Amino acid sequence: MSYSVGQVAGFAGVTVRTLHHYDGIGLLVPGERSGAGHRRYSDADLDRLQQILFYRELGFPLEEVAVLLDDPDADPRAHLRRRHEVLTVRIERLRKMAAAVEQAMEARRMGINLTPEEKFEVFGDFDPDAYEEEVQERWGNTDAYRQSQQRTASYSKEDWQRIQRESDELTRRFVGLMEAGEPADSEAAMDAAEAHRQEISRNYYECGHEMHTRLGDMCVTDERFTRNIDQAKPGLAAYMRDAFLANAVRYTS
Numbered sequence: 689m690s691y692s693v694g695q696v697a698g699f700a701g702v703t704v705r706t707l708h709h710y711d712g713i714g715l716l717v718p719g720e721r722s723g724a725g726h727r728r729y730s731d732a733d734l735d736r737l738q739q740i741l742f743y744r745e746l747g748f749p750l751e752e753v754a755v756l757l758d759d760p761d762a763d764p765r766a767h768l769r770r771r772h773e774v775l776t777v778r779i780e781r782l783r784k785m786a787a788a789v790e791q792a793m794e795a796r797r798m799g800i801n802l803t804p805e806e807k808f809e810v811f812g813d814f815d816p817d818a819y820e821e822e823v824q825e826r827w828g829n830t831d832a833y834r835q836s837q838q839r840t841a842s843y844s845k846e847d848w849q850r851i852q853r854e855s856d857e858l859t860r861r862f863v864g865l866m867e868a869g870e871p872a873d874s875e876a877a878m879d880a881a882e883a884h885r886q887e888i889s890r891n892y893y894e895c896g897h898e899m900h901t902r903l904g905d906m907c908v909t910d911e912r913f914t915r916n917i918d919q920a921k922p923g924l925a926a927y928m929r930d931a932f933l934a935n936a937v938r939y940t941s
Contacts, residue, residue, distance in 0.1 A: 690720050690728035700737055715754050716740060746771050747778075835893040851891050858884050862928055863921045872930035881928070881935035897936035904932030 697704045710716035711727065716737055720728035729737075736757065743753045748771060756762050843851075861880045870876050881900070888895040888903075895903070907913050907925040917925040 690730055693727045696729045854887050859920050866921055866927055872927050873934035877931040878935040878938055881931040897939050901933050901936045904929035
């Protein structure tokens with residue numbers, strides 16, 4: 689059997705113009721012609737077209753496709769290996785681009801006016817947007833959440849960098865107290881806890897002592913928080929929880 693150019697275009701999902709081009713450059717020359725000189729494609733031609741489209745899908749230029757199909761010395765495995773390397777790099781680049789776009793979309797939705805590059809510069813490997821859905825489920829209906837959303841909506845990169853510096857300094861302060869052997873209920877540890885509470889109130893929402901103790905409990909009951917906090921020093925999460933509680937008792941007793 690043989691097929692017209694229109695039929696083959698329909699089978700393969702390509703345009704008639706593409707088939708004419710392949711014929712013109714000698715990549716896919718129809719095996720037959722009708723009495724009127726029209727192109728007629730055989731089953732063997734369809735097999736070749738299938739191979740052409742396979743290599744094109746992988747990104748091979750037409751010149752390389754012709755070599756692969758017609759040069760008896762061509763090594764398809766070597767060509768495919770090289771193309772696989774190129775595609776792997778391209779896929780990784782596209783993955784990063786997609787992730788950056790997603791972060792930009794989430795940042796815009798959350799009101800964090802940072803580019804993906806700025807967010808990485810401020811937060812490093814930690815992605816604050818990754819927990820947004822969970823945060824909304826747990827605290828979306830609270831005044832604290834609404835207040836935090838309203839405040840952070842106007843923060844610039846410099847604001848976030850300042851907040852990150854404050855947070856890092858508090859972490860170093862707690863670590864220093866632990867290493868100095870200060871008990872979690874000592875005046876120095878409670879003062880650090882109070883500074884932590886005030887930092888939250890200043891930058892995010894009004895954080896009372898009761899809420900602060902609940903945050904301390906999360907430091908040890910949620911293994912993600914524990915793992916992240918304890919990177920600075922093993923046991924730091926529990927130490928901070930105890931300091932938060934002692935500080936709350938100091939102010940409410």
